[in-house]
Amino acid sequence: MKRLVVLLAAAVALAGCGGDDGGSAAENGGTTGAKQSGELVVYSGREEELVEPLFERFEDETGIHVDVRYADSAELAATIAEEGDNSPADVFFAQDPGSLGAVDDQLTTLPQAVLDRVDEKFRDSGGRWVGTSGRARVIVFNTDDLTADEVPDSVFDLTDPKWKGKIGIAPTNASFQAFVTAMRLDAGEERTRQWLEDVMANDPKFYEKNTPVVEAVASGEIQVGLVNHYYLYLVEQEQPDAPIENKYLPGHDPGALVSVAGAGVLASAKHPDAAERFVEFLLADEQQRFYTEEAEEAEIPLVDGIPPKEGVPTLDELASRGPAVDLSSFGGELERTLELLNETGYTS
């Protein structure tokens, strides 16, 4: 037992000498008293690895210190809902329109000038949140097994029995559910149900998230996966030689949906000016170019005149093929989509 006392003492000592940074960070977040005049609290459902440079730039440029809470978008939406008016958050920076839509009654209307930076299609119809970057649905495929021509031009062709056991899907993931919502709104309820049933007959493999789908395609476990376009670049970071490629569907197809990550300002924000400034900052040309030039995952800039990374189609090209749907209606449509996924056996 003396050993344990020594251990605990060592742990405390270590914690003490390494804990300076942690301690001060704790003070920042723990108390409501602002240390500096311009402080800002952001809840980020976007991964730290991907967006941290944006926060650093904002701090450099404005001198406003930003405290970021990183977690899953949906969990943060649930957190904001539980916090109610007492939420410490000023800005909610989320992965998907669904998370933003879930708390839109707690968001305030953004200035028209900010909203107008992006096309109407990529923002809330009530002006409470705005898209900050786009992501396209693609079919990712294994280049050892298939050529781009062999990959179907439409998701509706995936019901062919030759794809049996070769399709990867993340049915519990928000991005797949948004895609099914788009299919329902675009191709109709019946056709969507039929598609889900036919694909199910093809024994698709289910994954928890998009990244594991792309990893499974890379490893040859499956041949094609229904995912967002930028996960390819994340997996390539880890496996530079992975035999994977994205196919952007050429025709009008729900599989060519373009969705967004976005941001909104909370009505209860304690630093509303800094919050608005931050959303504006995300839509400035320079930050939009970040997705083209620096970001590892190559999302699509939403502001006019800024091209996407090489190899990624432009927004105009994509938008002309994708389904005509209102992203801000997705929150309300999700319940029906989930029922359908449940009835067809995609989610338990």
Next chain:
Amino acid sequence: MIRRRAGRGRAPLSLLLPACLTVALLLLPLAYLVVRASGGGGRGWRVLTRSNTLELIWSTGLLVAGVTLVSVTIGVSVAWLTTRTDLPGRRFWAVAAALPLVIPSYVAAFCLLGAFGPRGLLQQLLGVERLPEIYGYWGALAALTLSTYPYVLLLVSAALRGLDPALEEAGRGLGRTPLEVFRRVTLPALRPSIGAGALLVALYTLSDFGVVSLMRYDALTRAIYLQYKSLFDRTPAAVLALVLVVLTALVLWLESRWRRRVSRSGPGTARQARPQRLGRWRWPALAYCSAVVGAFLAVPATVLVYWLARGLDRAEMPWREAANSMTASSLAALAAVVAALPIALLATRYRTRLTALLERLSFAGNALPGIVIALSLVFFAANYASRLYQTLALLVFAYVVRFLPQALAGIESALASVNPRVEEAARALGRGPAAAALTVTVPLIRSGIFAGAALVFLSAMKELPATLLLRPIGFETLATEIWKLTSVGSYSRAAVPALVLIVVSAPFVYFLSSRHEPTEVEHG
């Protein structure tokens, strides 16, 4: 016998008050669930009548039963081999077999997938096209067993070391075979520690989300997360979580029935037991221990080191995260034993319906998934205690809610083997009940208290879902660091914080695996 003898006195207020206060705080998540479940009108209850809710309960039950059975089998057998036989290198095996306790279960799942999954290490090594499917029940069973059987191993080993070997020797003297002695003498004496270990295993399995999600097994926790994730609807999630609470109650009931059948004799004297000679069973026993350690420690360690080697050039040492993890976990360990002590004393020394109920209620949060605990504390703290919200104190409190039963297990098992007459003597000499407990009982059971603290410390080091939502902003721990890197698929970089977590936790397992239950003789 001890309990009955000790149960005569009336529970003193000085213990009842702190115990009631603690239990009331521990019940906050339950209160939150009831509020949420009843809030949605009839919507929440419709979830219950869906046909697949029954399937979920069934598949969850299957997993809990499987993991508990395998964990008890491995835990008890390795404990016996390393404490009661002349197994070569038994000290080494005792520590090595307990070490998987430091591996977070989600890391265990990642590692098993990396080793045995499609195009994993094994497949590359063998050069074969396909391996049997690891996803589903068996994968989940393997990963959860890995992270939970050490609970059984540690509790049973400690009990075995504190057990008077005279009984077993008598059995052998009467010409019984070793197996018969084990079955008829040793095993009955181990019932309480097996029960306590199995309880921790079963409740952990009920609450775990990481493994079932990575192994794609449909358990209740996965359905609860799904409700939060996609529907943003807190009502059905709350209803499903209440189903988990009912299952917890069922597990607790089973455990208390199992415990009731204990025939307890006095602790006797703990002395070094004369080891059972294994003879020609030596090699199979060695092979068995190597298989356990190989599968549950060497495999994950190999995968982590393999990933580390790939990402070493990009690695940063997470010192600050390690310090944060240890600060929060040490505070949680301290708070948990302080909170558990009155409850444990009441439940063992003043056993009445009320005190037994208090003890059982303190398990309420243990089987709930971390997200439910986190959201309930977000709700209460943000709206009713905003000064505490997003402070280290609230995070530590969340750990206590989740892991208090582990502190209880350590303390109660130690209390069971201290003769209450010692305390009665102190009372007779004029000490109050709380004073007697503090000055006499606590020093006697200090090894159990430290064991409970160490168990809580290890669990808090690994905790992820509540940490993510409740930590002070910018407070990064090893677990959140692993989450951050694996969520973008960067396993090679995630291997660094995972290995640091394992290395800083390992000494505590070493301590746990070498302790034994106290006896009066040792201290008297």
